[in-house]
Amino acid sequence: MQPTFVTERLILRPLQLADAPSIQNLAGEKDVASTTLSIPHPYPDGAAESFIAATQERYSKNLGSTFALISKETSELVGCAGMHIVSDYNRAELAYWIGKPYWGHGYATEAARRMLEYGFDELKLNRIWAAALDRNPASSMVMQKIGMKYEGKLVQHIKKWGEYEDLVYYGITISEYETALG
Numbered sequence: 001m002q003p004t005f006v007t008e009r010l011i012l013r014p015l016q017l018a019d020a021p022s023i024q025n026l027a028g029e030k031d032v033a034s035t036t037l038s039i040p041h042p043y044p045d046g047a048a049e050s051f052i053a054a055t056q057e058r059y060s061k062n063l064g065s066t067f068a069l070i071s072k073e074t075s076e077l078v079g080c081a082g083m084h085i086v087s088d089y090n091r092a093e094l095a096y097w098i099g100k101p102y103w104g105h106g107y108a109t110e111a112a113r114r115m116l117e118y119g120f121d122e123l124k125l126n127r128i129w130a131a132a133l134d135r136n137p138a139s140s141m142v143m144q145k146i147g148m149k150y151e152g153k154l155v156q157h158i159k160k161w162g163e164y165e166d167l168v169y170y171g172i173t174i175s176e177y178e179t180a181l182g
């Protein structure tokens with residue numbers, strides 16, 4: 001069973017089929033899709049249901065976990081965060097998005113910090129990394145705030161909506177994480 005976590009303002013719980021309309025509504029916003037590599041735009045009917053089913057299958061195959069981020073105060077879904085695990089290397093890629101109405105409240109940072117704790121304290125991963133488009137400083141800021149280090153930039157590494165884009169990479173190892181905790 002995928003766990004549920006509670007942070008200061010959020011509940012991080014497994015996705016449920018009933019989350020599909022909220023996901024379609026929030027992830028369907030162009031500004032959310034614009035800086036991600038996997039969210040389609042326009043967001044088709046059925047894509048949220050497929051995404052939810054894929055996250056459940058990924059967890060069952062030990063390939064990672066994705067969490068709905070629920071506001072404790074309003075019970076609304078404000079975004080998603082998750083990790084894709086590569087067991088052979090004992091590492092995971094961290095990913096997250098927050099619905100535009102909820103940007104700038106520290107939710108991504110709060111959820112990503114809990115993901116790191118889960119990855120290192122509970123899953124005993126050796127390394128967690130993440131990538132962002134270079135034109136997405138908010139995501140780089142989230143990674144920096146949770147203690148990930150800048151590891152470099154891959155120039156024109158992907159093509160998004162017809163434009164080549166630079167990707168910035170951040171990462172942290174379990175020893176760096178434990179050292180930072182003191």
Ligand SMILES: CC(C)(COP(=O)(O)OP(=O)(O)OC[C@H]1O[C@@H](n2cnc3c(N)ncnc32)[C@H](O)[C@@H]1OP(=O)(O)O)[C@@H](O)C(=O)NCCC(=O)NCCS
Nearest residue numbers: 032035097098103104105106107108109132137138139141
């Ligand atoms: C990137 C994203 C997840 C950030 O979510 P959020 O909940 O608003 O993030 P937080 O509030 O936790 O932190 C954002 C930080 O970036 C900073 N920031 C925002 N815009 C910025 C900009 N243009 N330049 C520099 N810093 C910026 C904020 O000030 C904040 O830092 P602070 O708390 O020190 O002030 C959200 O904008 C999003 O979902 N975007 C679309 C999807 C996406 O890009 N996902 C990540 C893919 S790698």
